[in-house]
Amino acid sequence: MLVxxxxxxxxxxxxxxxxxLIYADPxxxxxxxxxxxxGRETKVSLQRHQIVNVCYNVSFQLMSVSxxxxxxxxxxxxxVTVQKNELDPPSN
Numbered sequence: 001m002l003v004x005x006x007x008x009x010x011x012x013x014x015x016x017x018x019x020x021l022i023y024a025d026p027x028x029x030x031x032x033x034x035x036x037x038x039g040r041e042t043k044v045s046l047q048r049h050q051i052v053n054v055c056y057n058v059s060f061q062l063m064s065v066s067x068x069x070x071x072x073x074x075x076x077x078x079x080v081t082v083q084k085n086e087l088d089p090p091s092n
Contacts, residue, residue, distance in 0.1 A: 001075050004084060008068040013083040014076070017055045024065045056080045 006012065011020040016036045023030040027048055033055065034041045046052055051061045058076040065071070076082055 001073060002082065003063075003071070003073050006070050006072060006084070011085045013081075013085060014054065014058050015056050015081055019054065021070060024068050024070050026065050029062055029065065029070045058082065 006021050008021050008024050011018050013019075013036075017039075018034055018036055020032045020034075021029060022032055022043070028045055030043055030045050032041050032043050044052060044054065046060060046062045048062050048064065051059050053059045056076070058074060058080060061073040061075075063071040063073055074082060
């Protein structure tokens with residue numbers, strides 16, 4: 001289990017799938033998912049405390065939102081790589 005905070009405009013990389021947080025309000029978030037090798041973008045909405053299996057047997061749960069920052073719990077198999085992209089520029 002991994003607990004992390006993610007800001008709007010920040011992304012995560014799960015193997016070869018990029019997840020980008022594009023919207024956050026106190027009750028929900030929206031993120032886009034896209035395979036790096038040219039896959040089609042899919043948008044996913046997540047309500048507070050809802051659990052969603054996103055890809056590669058990785059599940060997300062939205063715990064809370066504060067401003068433009070979402071607190072997430074991720075559960076993933078040990079062999080699946082999850083990376084937080086700290087280099088994303090802030091969105092305007």
